[in-house]
Amino acid sequence: MELADRAVGFLLSVMSLSIFTYYTFWVIILPFVDDDHFVHKYFLPQEYAILIPVSAGVALLCFLSIFVGVVMLKSKKKKA
Structure with missing residues (x-):
């Protein structure tokens, strides 16, 4: 069971880190990028x-x- 617990923990860590990175980029960096840049199509308003x-x-x-x-x-x- 220890291997399954480690796998779940690793998966949760990766998901948390990716959500944090996405949200940080969306809120902090994206307002400084030009509105016509292609990266805006990957983010919500x-x-x-x-x-x-x-x-x-x-x-x-x-x-x-x-x-x-x-x-x-x-x-x-x-x-x-």
Whole structure:
């Protein structure tokens, strides 16, 4: 099982690094590149650079709140 854990960890690390690199290039470097440059076709419009992380954070907070609420309700039922 150790090899599978290492493979999953390596895959998650590569995915995280590639997403970080893509987002960093998109937000920090791309605004300084000319609008007619070919590299712009590989990236979404700049508005999504804020919209995507904010919506992902809101969804994460909603799911976390629902999970905590369900756990609290289940633990309350066990006590009664």
